[in-house]
Amino acid sequence: MSLKELTMCLIFVGVGRIDKLMDGLKAKLETAYKASGGRKVNLISHSMGGIMILCFLSLHRDDFVKYVNKWICLACPFQGAPGCINDTLLTGLEFVDGFESYFFVSRWTMHQLLVECPSIYEMMANPDYKWKKQPEIHVWQKQTKEDGESNISLESYGPVQCTSLFDEALKNNELTYDGKTVSLPFNFDILEWAAGTRKVINNAKLPDGFSFYNIYGTALDTPFDCCYGSKESPIEDLTDICHTMPEYSYVDGDGTVPSESAKADGLEAIARVGVAAAHRELLRHERVFELIKKWLGAEPTDTKKSKTSKVADADPVKPMVL
Secondary structure (H helix, E strand, C coil), rough: CHHHHHCCCCEEECCHHHHHHHHHHHHHCCCCCCCCCCCEEEEEEEEEEHHHHHHHHHCCCHHHEEEEEEEECCCCCCCCCHHHHHHHHHHHHCCHHHHHHHHHHHHHHHHHCCEEEEEEEECEEEEEEECCCCCCEEEEEECCCCCCCEEEEEEECCCCCCCCHHHHHHCCCEEEECEEECCCCCCCHHHHHHHHHHHHHHHHCCCCCCCCEEEECCEEEEEEEECCCCCCCCCCHHHHHHHHHCCCEEECCCCEEEEHHCCCCCCCCCEEEECCCCCCCHHHHHHHHHHHHHHHHCCCCCCCCCCCCCHHHCCCCCEEEE
């Protein structure tokens, strides 16, 4: 199997409410299973796609056993991506820097889109996970007393306490569209859905003898804690955080997901391998493809041989990779 053919594997990148995707995933797996003459499918997921597959495993275990042979997971935020997600909820997200940013969606516009995105809430730090160091949001706050005296203090918010900060910081958040003003506060309904997703994936257990592999990114500074304001320039009103660039503390990871989170799958893995690459770069990294070929038992294709259908020519005993 060539690298080009490997890129045709069934790669799921999950977006939106995961429970709405289950029927679609089941239909795709069933189609692949039937098209291959009843051979099981090897799955390769990236990022939130791994969360979607965990949900499928938990909610549709019998179908997972029937259709899936192996699962190779790339860069999944199993326990969340706290630094990036916390700041995304407060100030937005920018995919490009410098001059190119003028030709792309602005950081604040992206913020207004993502504050209503379920996947963002699902990638918040898991409050029940035992982090080596709990991720936090720090805010230098200035509080003025009735007598006019002011006090400056550094307040910290952990994975549980941060929701109260999001609520206060986003309470006046609005979007103007077509002459109308739409309120966009922190969405507690979506937070509740995300908590439901966490319960679902916590119940996921691999079938006995199943082959699961985890590839995660390393060697990049990855945001973990966020700090807003400073002792010299504190935040007086928490709504001002939304227009304040943070200072990060960093941990090892892929630039988006900490290695600690990506490794903590809670499953019986055949192998967990760190690759020095960024979150999206893992999708095209040569080392990743070498590992995939090894784990799938794939051999280089002789281009001089028949150009007929891979499905038709395939050994009916071996699992199918799409």
